[in-house]
Amino acid sequence: MNTVQASRRTALAAGVSGIFAAAGSASAQAPATTTSGAQPRPITGSGDLVQGFSRERLARIRSALEREAERGSFPGCVVAVARNGQVVHMEAVGHQDAARTRPMPMDAIFLQASMTKPITSVAAMMLVEEGRMKLNDPITNWMPELANLKVEQRREGQPTEDVAPIRPILVHDLLRHTAGFIYSNSAPTPRLKELYEGHNIEASAGPITSDEMLRRLGTIPLAHQPGTMFHYSISTDVLGLLVERVSGQPLDRHFRERLLDPLGMRDTAWFVEPGKRGRLAEAPTTDPQTAPMWRAYRILENEAGLSYFRGGAGMVSTAADYLRFSQMLANGGVLDGQRYLAAPVVNFMMSNHIVGMGGNPSASTGPGYGFGLGFGVRLADGMGFSPGSPGDAMWAGAWGTSFTIDRAEGLVGILMAQGPSNRVQTRMLFKNLVYGAMAESRRVPT
Structure with missing residues (x-):
């Protein structure tokens, strides 16, 4: 291993163990977790592998996303990859502002758009579980x-x-x-x-x-x-x-009490408080969708009591926050020893519920996906625009965010970016990079 590789390995190991604490700034984030809810372990692996990922191939993610920023898809982004409950890669790339004067911070806040939908769907299924x-x-x-x-x-x-x-x-x-x-x-x-x-x-x-x-x-x-x-x-x-x-509760309070606070998602909300606005990631001003979408989202106005909370589109979050939510689902509904959904309910949500109907979610997922209860669900190995596993779940937001949960591979991948017009390009690119870095599969070849 050369000096550069050793330096990168040391920095990444330190970053993984401390990233969630560092990401919270004024309000400390809850720590990262393993699938059992324990505290994160240091990165381990044989040689150049970490949880079956190639360190060398993981390094491709930065260079590819830097190229994407240079071509104007977004000013910058934050990405996170976890396997078996251990963060194997998390970094900020590019710039936070459209003028490219400020480096992207790890705790940047991103408009989630439709990545609000899975959170609302989980909240609804918790009420179903309770009868x-x-x-x-x-x-x-x-x-x-x-x-x-x-x-x-x-x-x-x-x-x-x-x-x-x-x-x-x-x-x-x-x-x-x-x-x-x-x-x-x-x-x-x-x-x-x-x-x-x-x-x-x-x-x-x-x-x-x-x-x-x-x-x-x-x-x-x-x-x-x-x-x-x-x-x-x-x-x-x-x-x-x-x-x-x-x-019987306003949606913001219900989410806060039942999901966001217990999960440690302290930067996830419909309203960005003044003290956090310096962490907002920007979309390119040259993107024709930026200005009209910004007017419609109004995240700097606390509309409680004035307007309904948009359970399908209105929230903001960070990579660290959404990683915790996604890991809970990847774990079968549990995180840090607290259960939010029963494992059979998670399985049910990640099954195809539109069999025999017209329409499909391919505009968001690419081909080969059906739809479950809040997520696109992969139907088979073939047909997709990127690798995956039957039953993997994903969704994305119009601002440029996306996530993938592949339980067959023990994988969670998070992309936080703000680039509306190029969002399909960047979400597929990110999935290709993540799967392309996976040197060892948990699935038995057929």
């Missing part, structure tokens, strides 16, 4: 505002008409995006796009209370019959409002 609701419950049990929904029926060569739904929307539908709701930017007709935007359903034009949002949503036809089509949508925002009504 407070069931997946086959109609959501109108708690949301009477949606009792009179119609469905926009579109038939080639015939006029569009609004018809009655074939069955109620179930809790299950919200978790797997089969309720018939949409996002305005993926509306199948101009009429639905205009109704969603005109009624400010996604709160992108300004604050709207939860009760008012549901009242307005109840006047807009569904795009599909419930339970027939996967259509990525505001379903998880509605799920967040359902969690509020079932739990």
